[in-house]
Amino acid sequence: MITEVSAVNFRQNLGDMLTQVQYRHDSIVINKDGKPVAALVDAELFARIRRMRERFDALSDRIVKAYSDVPVEEGLAEIDAAVAKERRSKR
CATH class of the missing domain: 1.10.287 (Helix Hairpins)
Structure with missing residues (x-):
């Protein structure tokens, strides 16, 4: 699953999001000013x-x-x- 979050939300919930990526193999797109600027994906x-x-x-x-x-x-x-x-x- 791909989740989109704001940079502020990402900073506030980093631990939970790392767990989501590590164990559920989800991906997270980080938006700044409504535009995608980065993505967090599992290491594999x-x-x-x-x-x-x-x-x-x-x-x-x-x-x-x-x-x-x-x-x-x-x-x-x-x-x-x-x-x-x-x-x-x-x-």
């Missing part, structure tokens, strides 16, 4: 997010290296063509 989920981020960064690096010799305009044209083709196939 955070570790998964971190691994996914590392894999995404590694994949991004591989793509950059693979296309390093392709002129920017040519690369953008190729991306635009692929996006257009995918959009046509979904109609």
Whole structure:
């Protein structure tokens, strides 16, 4: 379950919210001035997010290296063509 709380409420109830995250594996979104600024998630989920981020960064690096010799305009044209083709196939 995802709970949204204000920063003030979060400060006042930190202990309870840590328990909620640790034992119920809930997530808490902390809002400041009505806008989300942070999230409290259990350590296992955070570790998964971190691994996914590392894999995404590694994949991004591989793509950059693979296309390093392709002129920017040519690369953008190729991306635009692929996006257009995918959009046509979904109609």
